[in-house]
Amino acid sequence: MDVKAEVIAQFQQVAAEQGLQLAPLTDELALFDSGLDSLCFAIIVVRLEQTFGVDPFSANNLSFPVTFGDFIGCYQNAAK
């Protein structure tokens, strides 16, 4: 499964559901500049857990993702 495509799809889906304008999703985009808020990220993480069977932020990882690229990286690493 294409991790990046699935993550992008969920960002777009949640933005649409919450009626929010989504910024163009580049790897360098800071997550909180995307137009989404904490609640949106929480929902995205739940949906991605249903798809990938993993929540990379619940483990004892020591850093949170800052950019959209970091966020995708967390899932790519977790899938390995």
Place this chain on the structure above:
Amino acid sequence: MPPNNPRSLCASILAARNLSACIDVGLGARRSWGELAGEAAFAVRRAELQQSSVVVATTGQLDAAAALIQLDGTVRRMVLYPPDLSREHLDYVARLADAEWIVTDDPDLESSNCNIERIVPRRGRSTNEGVDRGQKVETEWILLTSGTTGLPKLVKHTLASLTGAISPHNPSSVPVVWSTLYDIRRYGGLQIFLRAALTGTPLVLSDAHESIAEYLSRAGVDGITHISGTPSQWRRVLMSPSANKIAPAYVRLSGEIADQAILNQLKSQYPEARIAHAFASTEAGVVLEVNDGVMGIPANAIGHNPFVEMKLKDGTLRVRSSRTASGYLGQDSPPLRDGEGFVDTGDVLELREDRYYFAGRRDGTINVGGLKVHPEEVEAVINRHPEVGMSLVRTRKSSITGGLVVADVVLKSPKQPGEDRTQALQREILQICRAELALYKVPVGINFVSTLPVSQTGKLVRRHA
């Protein structure tokens, strides 16, 4: 501050050492404690407000700070109306508080029942000359929390109960600069505001219109040393590219359960900081602080606190101290304290080895990033769908917001719907929820189940955790 000292907040500030220390709320807005306690800060007609009941419903935190400082010790009662609470509840709150006045800077705010004092923030001189400074009133401070029905509950405090955990002197020789991610009209933020006020400490507050990155940059420039917030607010900080702009010596978490991941992540980001998680609530006051960097509460911390008596009864934590609220306002409100003066926090604690861990709320209340969701309110909305028989709303753990809302739904028809119909029903139920509820209350998942557990008394069995 000794509990029986009726000295007003204003008088306490004037007695503190450092009147030139400022509150900074960004966008160039800052005011010193001396100015806020002095005459020029606030144009409200204090003489007319004497002995009255007042709702403080300003838009910004600096105006709220000025109002609280000017009104404490003068008015009979003041209600701290938080900015995130819908204005549609204003008349209900004012009625329950017998309010005669609403203090606001909002030009659009109307009320049919109260006088409105429009404050012209930081312009002109106040007319405090008519105020009898010798007269002392122990002002009732009313904080708002969310209630089961969707209407706010009005929780009664005094300055003495709110400041019970605050030592008036800074024991450290290093200068302290406080900040908080909370709004000062919520209990967690009010604690920090009062702490800074009574110790003459600079205070950096966030502005609703600034981004987290802008706030962190400003807090860094102001050199904040002590800062508090909920675990969810801290996760937001750690997801910001500006998290490294601050270098706090003390990081405090409260308002939600701190899990081990967030404690470790904060230690990793701020290795020099003391990371403390506190247990406090609007009703129970400040109960205790845990400093060993481990989630949960050391078993010996319960029952060994000179200021707060704690016990477990029927699985939940009960607290008796001079810091608890005295009750709820309103005739039909249930008593807050039991016959012995204990407040039931409603938090279920489980003992594992030599530590207590929070196992959720006995009443099933869900905490979404520090915002409370009462399951009954969401269930009532879901149950409006004509095909829904009953529903149970519960919490689902989230690594971002602590908790999220999910719903188990029993359909009236005993026949399980096909896949297409299932998806359509989920969409329809969510549509009703989105139309009726704040977004954080809308379930992130709907499961169709064949039955729900009902107790012998006919009530839904709410699993905590």
